[in-house]
Amino acid sequence: MRLLHPEIFQGSLKRRKYFEGWYFKTVYKNGVLIVIPGISIGRDPHSFIQIIDGGTQKTFYQRFPLKDFHAERNTFYIRIGENEFSSKGLSLNISSSDLKFSCSLNFGKFTPYPSGTLAPGIMGPYSFVPFMECYHGIVSVDHTVDGEIIRDSKKQVIQDGRGYIEKDWGKSMPSSWIWIQSNSFSGHPGSFMLSIAKVPWLGREFNGFLCYLYFKEKYYRFTTYNNSVYEINDANKNEISVLMRNNNYQLKVAFALPGQGGLLKAPVNGAMQREIRETTDAEISIELSDLKNICILKDSAGFCGVEVVGDINSLK
Numbered sequence: 001m002r003l004l005h006p007e008i009f010q011g012s013l014k015r016r017k018y019f020e021g022w023y024f025k026t027v028y029k030n031g032v033l034i035v036i037p038g039i040s041i042g043r044d045p046h047s048f049i050q051i052i053d054g055g056t057q058k059t060f061y062q063r064f065p066l067k068d069f070h071a072e073r074n075t076f077y078i079r080i081g082e083n084e085f086s087s088k089g090l091s092l093n094i095s096s097s098d099l100k101f102s103c104s105l106n107f108g109k110f111t112p113y114p115s116g117t118l119a120p121g122i123m124g125p126y127s128f129v130p131f132m133e134c135y136h137g138i139v140s141v142d143h144t145v146d147g148e149i150i151r152d153s154k155k156q157v158i159q160d161g162r163g164y165i166e167k168d169w170g171k172s173m174p175s176s177w178i179w180i181q182s183n184s185f186s187g188h189p190g191s192f193m194l195s196i197a198k199v200p201w202l203g204r205e206f207n208g209f210l211c212y213l214y215f216k217e218k219y220y221r222f223t224t225y226n227n228s229v230y231e232i233n234d235a236n237k238n239e240i241s242v243l244m245r246n247n248n249y250q251l252k253v254a255f256a257l258p259g260q261g262g263l264l265k266a267p268v269n270g271a272m273q274r275e276i277r278e279t280t281d282a283e284i285s286i287e288l289s290d291l292k293n294i295c296i297l298k299d300s301a302g303f304c305g306v307e308v309v310g311d312i313n314s315l316k
Helices: 124-128
Strands: 018-028 031-041 046-053 058-064 069-071 077-080 083-086 089-095 100-107 134-151 154-170 177-182 190-201 204-215 218-223 229-236 239-245 249-256 262-268 271-290 295-309
Touching: 018 134, 031 083, 031 271, 046 077, 046 089, 046 262, 046 271, 058 262, 100 154, 134 190, 134 204, 177 271, 190 295, 204 271, 204 295, 218 249, 249 295
Parallel strands: none
Antiparallel strands: 018 031, 018 154, 031 046, 046 058, 069 077, 077 083, 083 089, 089 100, 100 134, 134 154, 177 190, 177 295, 190 204, 204 218, 229 239, 239 249, 249 271, 262 271, 271 295
16 A cells, blocks of 8 residues: 555656655754655646755755656655655756756665554544645654765765655645654754644645654654644744643644745645745754653754744634
8 A cells, every 4th residue: 555655656647736745854964955856747747856955045946857757656766867766865966057966865774654554654544535635744754864965066975964754745735834843852862743734625624733753762643633632822923832732741842933944836736836935944842741741851953844834823
């Protein structure tokens, strides 16, 4: 079943109004690199590679013909032109008037998100709901990255970097959402992701959320489908906090509103015609406790990816 393996290509090049994109994040000593390969089948069908240079917050969007996209059906391997992506690593060689960029990154063993037949991946049973405009998958919550990046003839060697991979596919991104991700905790190894979104479905909308904290080889999950609840508090204009509770734990996450960030293209009916901003150098504070307020983890995380898009008040 492909749903149990979100890393592989979920769609078809023959579909109409369709997109699929993989989000590769690498954190290293001097910065962050985001690489997003994907396809857009809308008004202007093409494949693409988006890049965020976390040091400068500059973004680049490199177009390729749709025919340059290739994906294996049963294994995690994608090729766009001569650029390759797999469970072993990624290799880029892009030369245009806007960007001269190449890299060769080797990935260590993936830490996969738990998946089962009745609850495949981060979306759980919602993975089976038809006519969703966007589906979400997590490929690896944490892995090592080694290699090198060459940007405008300047080489950056990466040793013991940290990696994270997720993806989206479907028709359109939600109208509004908050998304936060980091696996760069200051005091403990771990990984965290939170997504709260206004989800359209069959002409209606509902607020859905997905969140996990991976700490000491254990997943703490707060999601719509496991009867968790959340509260968004923006007591001041510069910081937002989210408090989540499930049957056993509560998790508080606080973060500053993102700065200017870099512009990314996002899909509307398969066409990459919407622009959103993502910051890659934000910091969050996290406090995990049980329902008796006994603290399990209190830490901060840097190099956070943060997106705050659309009408956030509609998510409360």
